[in-house]
Amino acid sequence: MSTINKVCVIGAGVMGAGIAAHCANAGHDVLLLDIVPNGAENRNAIAEGAIKKLIKSNPAALTHKRNAKRITPGNIEDHMDMIGDCDWIVEAVIERLDIKQDLYKKIDAVRKSGSIVSSNTSTIPLDNLVAGMSDAFAADFCITHFFNPPRYMRLLEVVKGEKTSQSVIDTVSDFSDRKLGKSIVHCKDRPGFIANRLGVFWIYCAVVEALDQGLSIEEADAIIGRPCGIPKTGVFGLMDLVGLDLMPHVIDSMVGLLPADDPFVKIKRDLPLIENMIADGYTGRKGKGGFYRLNREGGKKVKEGIDLQTGEYRPTVKARLSSARTSVRDLRKLVTHKDKGGNYAWRVLAQTLAYAAMLVPEAADDVAAIDEAMRLGYNWKFGPFELMDKLGTDWFAEKLAEDGFDVPAILKMADGRPFYRVENAKVQYLTTDGDYTDLVRPEGVIMLSDIKLASEPVLKNGSAALWDIGDGVACFEFTSKMNSIDPDLMALLGKSIREVKKNFKAMVVYNEGTNFSVGANLGLAIFAANIAAWSEIENMVENGQDTYMALKYAPFPVVSAPSGMALGGGCEILLHSDAVQAHVETYTGLVEVGVGLVPAWGGTKEMLHRWSNNPKHPRGVMPGPGKAFELISTAAVAKSAEEAKANMVLRDTDGITMNRYRLLADAKAKALELAVDYQAPEKPTFRLPGESARVAFEMAVDGFVRQGKATKHDRVVSLAVADILTGGAEGDPTVEMSEADVLELERESFMKMVRHPDTLARVEHMLLTGKPLRN
Structure with missing residues (x-):
């Protein structure tokens, strides 16, 4: 397996520039090239303009603005020879086969032997891309499909061609995992690969069904959002975010490559409403608005939504479907609910989940790959096969048949068995052979969720738990709502400090929630204030101070491992730890003044x-x-772990982990390192x-x-x-x-x-x- 040091990205559009920015975030020098604009005095204008946009972008593409200095702008007429210094060349130009292949010939003429070339295409088959190229080029070529924005979206789909060297796949996968923080999903060379094949089908199906069943966009989003374990944007809000004008191109490209009997081809039809919206400039948030818009007429700000039947805008109306109040934990209750929301949920999920089942083994070798792709590529809380398990595979298969849908082969093969099970304290998934196999984590990954399957907590209450994670290291986990800090959590932290002092070498403070901690439980504080329980509030403050001081001066090292928000009291835990191993996407600061406190x-x-x-x-x-x-x-909040170092919430010696899955292992290693001859500060x-x-x-x-x-x-x-x-x-x-x-x-x-x-x-x-x- 070779080493990647310098990267070249060709194509300085939104995606290409974002990929360049994230490689720079990882500490690597990047060459960013694009065409020479017609008649421009500055031949590097496009690439230079892209870098300026990166510095100002919101959400920020760079984890610190100084990382822009690692990106060198250029153009493909004057600077192709500079590619010879690069170990990985990423092509991110327009989705036209002729343009890509012409570029590949130019790349092949100047690249060094053994350098890796990949395309960020999401629609063009790999075999088509390398057609007519040399065997040596094909051996060094693969597809690396990033998701936008590259800094934040953790999924990377990697496609290997028939001639691609395995060492190329291994090198790109390892670099993207460890340095770029990506979860690698290996896909087959099929249209749309996995996430977009299924995700775009799901979006399109949800739009068509909403039109056919007479739901408003608010009702559709309320049903397809949180009740299904999907972000609250739902479908219409998601299309506004992505851009309505992108959808027809993606759909047409996908449908053009799929066989006539594919369900995607069968549901495709003309949608005049969307065509008219695009023609009128209503392309989503980047345009004048989309399905939703903000009307500023008369100096007011009125949020409006489009009426799917008339095509006219009107003020948004809150969905009042009782089915929208169900939870993804009881998914069958949603899809059997006796209102139009329940029927809508069933129609969309039935087709989407059945389509997911059809993609094994056509687009992916196993169900785990498809679930990971949808969790990380579309921010689903649960993958489609996990959702089928919630419905019950036997119930789902029977309901599909009853309503006239085809039952996919893998669902028939499951024969009522779940796609996932826990056996011998290990998560297993059902294979296409009909047997179960262990879900294997990449080397160097420790998941607390796995440890919890195989052991009981050392200590536990309703707000926190202490776990033995091996090698003499304990892990203190927040389990309260939003991981907020309350008296129960503080009490268990104090008890845990005494337990670790007796029986462990070190302690890691870590959890696998979306956020490390949003800070103190304000609800308890306002309740105490409303009954004038001032002495109770002062006791809470003093107890918190005593506990954090005990943490700081414990006779063993404490390493905090935050990801997501670490605010207020959560930030204060970081400040009292011997060291911090932070996920790069850690957003931290002392925000108490925002609620009138210190x-x-x-x-x-x-x-x-x-x-x-x-x-x-x-x-x-x-x-x-x-x-x-x-x-x-x-109330300054650092928008990355790098910015947290600039704010001195993190020290220069604190570590940054790019891959969220590797955070606990990295924190444990740091704790063990500090435990050797440890002395309190x-x-x-x-x-x-x-x-x-x-x-x-x-x-x-x-x-x-x-x-x-x-x-x-x-x-x-x-x-x-x-x-x-x-x-x-x-x-x-x-x-x-x-x-x-x-x-x-x-x-x-x-x-x-x-x-x-x-x-x-x-x-x-x-x-x-x-x-x-x-x-």
Whole structure:
């Protein structure tokens, strides 16, 4: 297996630029090439323009803007010779076979021996792409189908041709797994491969059935969304997101390559409504709107949805189908519900799941590959075969036959058995031979879900659990709703620290939820405030401080392994850990001021200590508190693990894992490394700047209020943060303060804020709407 160092991407459109950005995120130099624009003075204008767009993109394509410096722009007329330095050349140009093949001939003339060439095509068969090319080129060629946006979408479909060398597949797969963080699904050379073959069929089927059954777009999205374990955008919202104008091209290309008896071909028909919308510029969010739009006439903002029968826009109407209130946990209840939503769900799922079953072994060797493709390519919570298990394979097969649908061969072969089972503490899936085989994880992957199948927790309550993950390492797992931090979780964390001290070498704080932790359970806080249980709230704050300090000074290393949001109290756990091994997509910060509070579980203290002792930062008593004040008072959230390092929530020595599946293994390895001759950190002291600094902070905040950048209550909360950072009433740069002194300032400021009526209004508003109140 060869090594990939430098990458070339040819095609600087949205997808090509995104692939280049993510290779740069992984720390690799990238050559980005495109055509020379007609009549342009700057022959690199397209590639250079793409890089500028990457820097400004939202959501950000780059995990840190400085990564753009790793991308070198060029053009395919002047700079093809530079490809000779590249180990992997990714073609991401327009979906035209003649253009691609002409490009391949140019690439083959300048690439170095053994370099890998791949296409990001989603529709053109690999055999067609390499037709007429040399055997050496075909041996080094494969398809690597990324999903947009490449930074965030974890699926990568890899297609091997008849002549492709296995070492090419191994090299690309390993690099994309470890360095780019992708989950690799190996597909057969079939139209649309797996995810788009099934995903586009599902979308198209859902649109056709909504039209035929007279559902509104709101009703269709409400049914096909969360009740089916699918993002709340549903189908029509998803089409707006992707772009309506892309769908006809993808569908026509797919249908043109499939046999006449394929279900995709059979359901294809003209859809005048969508054709008219595209012609009128209603192509989705990138255009004037799509199925949904925001009407700004008269200075108002009214969300509107299109009427599928008339083609006219009208204000959106909330779906009032009782079937929309069902849960994916009881999927059969949804599809048997006696309203039009239940019938719609059945019609769409029946055809989609049956089509998925037809794709084994045509497009994929096993059911696990198709499930992974749909989970990661379309953000389904459960893959189609997992959904069939929820329905019951025997019930589903009988219902299909009863309603006149063909029953796929693999469903007949299952004969009522589930597609997945747990045997000998291992997940197994049903193969096309009719036997079960273990679901094998890639080398170097540890999943807590697997460990939980084979063992019982060391400790457990309703909000958390402690697990033995082997080699003397324990794993503390949050299990509360949204992984929020409540008294039960804190109690078990304290108990776990004592347990690990006696029986383990180290502890990892980790879970496999969407988010590491959204912070403290605000519902409990508002309940206590409403009954004026101030002493209970103060006890919660003090207990949290004591627990986090026990975590920080435990006689064993603690490694936190966050992914997704690590906010407020979740961020404070990171700040009190010996080390952090963060998934690259970690979004973290101290956000308490957004709900009118201050970080009081030691977060203010830790940020103050880190910025005051940053060797890259100016020395003196003011710069450290100043930077901590800037980050905390603005509730700054790092949008990646790299940005978290820039904010000093993570240290330079903390690790970043690109692949979410590898996070626990990497954190465990770091914990074992630290456990050798481990010593707890020394206790810091503080010299805080006092009243003059507080006045400076107050003047700065007042300026923001005058400019309309801060509200009245923002000022109150920000000055409460300033009280802590400047040392309170006793603040004096000549007087040394302890951690306990700063923690006391945190408690005092928190209790002052939690009693404030404007803070209570903010907390209630956040709980009701999920959005901050700007009062």
